[in-house]
Amino acid sequence: MQVTETLSEGLKRGFTVVLPAANLDAKRNDRLASLGKELRLPGFRPGKVPPAIVKQRYGKAVSAEVVEESVNDATRTVLSERGLRPARQPTLTVKTEDPTQPGTDVEFTLEMEVLPSIALPDFSTIALTRLKAEAPAEKVDESLQNIARANRTLEPIPAETLSSRPEGEGAATGDVLKVDFVGKIDGTPFEGGTANDIDVEIGGSGFIPGFAEQLAGARLGEQRTINVTFPDDYGKEDLRGKAATFDITVKQINRQIIPAIDDELAKKLGVENQERLRELVTSRIQQELDSMARTRLKKMLLDALQGMVDFPVPEMMVNDEFGQIWQQLERAKESDTLDDADKGKDDETLKSEYRAIAERRVRLGLLLAEIGQVNAITVTDQEMERAMWSRAMQFPGQEMQMLELFRKYPMLANNVRAPLMEDKVVDYVLELAKITDEVVSADELEKAVETMADNMPA
Structure with a gap:
């Protein structure tokens, strides 16, 4: 030829x-x-x-x-x-x-x-600080208290008890009202605004701001109309920022019976005793802190690697990555969930900024892939099986169908394999880099992670 x-x-x-x-x-x-x-x-x-x-x-x-x-x-x-x-x-x-x-x-x-020729940098010259935080006792206590509150029971408060209260017969902070309500905008009931036998805690959260607060002092059988304004980030777009009224009927006033944090509560949750329950909660919080610390360290590593290499990237790969980012941005615009930092920017500015982010992602992806290939880093069948099971368990009742889809469609399996491979390559580079551990409080770790998320490219 x-x-x-x-x-x-x-x-x-x-x-x-x-x-x-x-x-x-x-x-x-x-x-x-x-x-x-x-x-x-x-x-x-x-x-x-x-x-x-x-x-x-x-x-x-x-x-x-x-x-x-x-x-x-x-x-x-x-x-x-x-x-x-x-x-x-x-x-x-x-x-x-x-x-x-x-x-x-x-x-x-x-x-x-074609893929570029990539010269791998000297990973031993990378110096990073890894933050380490222990699960604080107060966070463990708070989590246990939340568990206890989640297992509360409600008991109707007798009328004689209500009448003997110094503040009168109305509901007080901590009481839970069982109510029916009809929500209206401009005097007309709106879809999803009507409900019966709903529990509302005075001083609690979970409702529209101002809803529960205006029920303080409400009496058994009382009908009351309150005025609220839906927040700008409310889940239903058609209700955001709108003023509404709710016609409320108080059907019952309950006290919360919150169980003690003891062996009985632990056994109710399927744990041997209170000590073991505390150990499990402490372990979960520690895992969350360790995960945050790793996320921060990984971002720092990727940032360091980005600064150590400079090779051309295939335009079509950048175009594909940018296309996915731009679609997400367009959906965010339509749903009015665009990041505050991006609001007010014209499309040309946004395209320029996010194309740079797309190029960064592609370059780092190629670099990590090259590191993996040169150093024969692979994802084992056992690792893939565990990861697929973990992903499948996110769909209760459909685990076997999800596993079958992973095995039938390579693209779906690649979505599981890619993050595994990336983490293994990151671990390999971290072993060669100079890592200094710094002990900080849990709050300091959380703040450091938030600050990095605000300042680093996506």
Whole structure:
């Protein structure tokens, strides 16, 4: 075959390839001859079908098959002989008008972007500080108290008890009212604004700001109308920022019976005793803190790596990454959930900023992939199996279906494999870097993570 390079600009490559007719005809004739020995047609003995009939019936299909295989083989040869690693599947265009015609040279073009050559930096020169925080006793106590409150029971407060209160018979902070309500905007009930037998804690959270507060002092059987304004970030877009009234009927006033944090509560939760319950809560909080510390350290590492390399990245990969980012941004605009930092910026500014983020992501992705390949870092079958099970368990009742999807569709499995591979490469680099541990409080760790999230690219 004849290969002519037509483009070599940055990471872009182009070739024109000509497959000689003689080679194609020889393959075509060999394939037809082999087919004739296997054919069984009415009126002919097995393997004795005349070549002319074989060619008449199957010549076009065999010719197309030979051309396709030859073009694919030639493409692999071009890539292999030149040591090219395409960033995406090369674009292949057949120029010959009828490539299946016998006696015809077949000409096609190859266009692609190749992966850049990446020189790995010296990881031992990276110096990072890893923050370490112990689960504070007060956070453990707070979590246990939340668990106890989640297991509360409600008990109606007798009328004589209500009447004996110094502040009167109305509901006080900590009481839980059982109410019916009808929400209205401009005097008209709105969808989702009507409910019955809803528990509302005086001084509690979970309702529209001002809702529970205006029920303080409400009496059993009382009907009361309150005025509220839905917050600007309310879940239902059509209600955001709107003023509304709620007609409320108080059906019951309850006291909360919050269980003691003891062995009985622990056993109710399926734990041996109070001490073991505290150990489990402490472990969970510690895992959260360790995860935060790792997230911070990983971001610092990626930032350091980004500053140590400078190689071109395939434009098509940047375009793909930017396209995904921009779609998310467009959805955020439509739902009015755009980050405050991006509000007020025109599209050109946003595109410029987020294209830079897309380029950063692609460059880091290529760098991590190169580190993994050079150092033979792989994800084992056992690691993949555990990760797929973990992901599948996020869909209760559909675990087996999810596992089947992972095994059936490689793209879904890659979504599980990619973060595993990234973490293994990060761990490898961290082993070579200089890491200094610094003990901080849990609050200091949380603040450090928040600050980094605000200041670092996505």
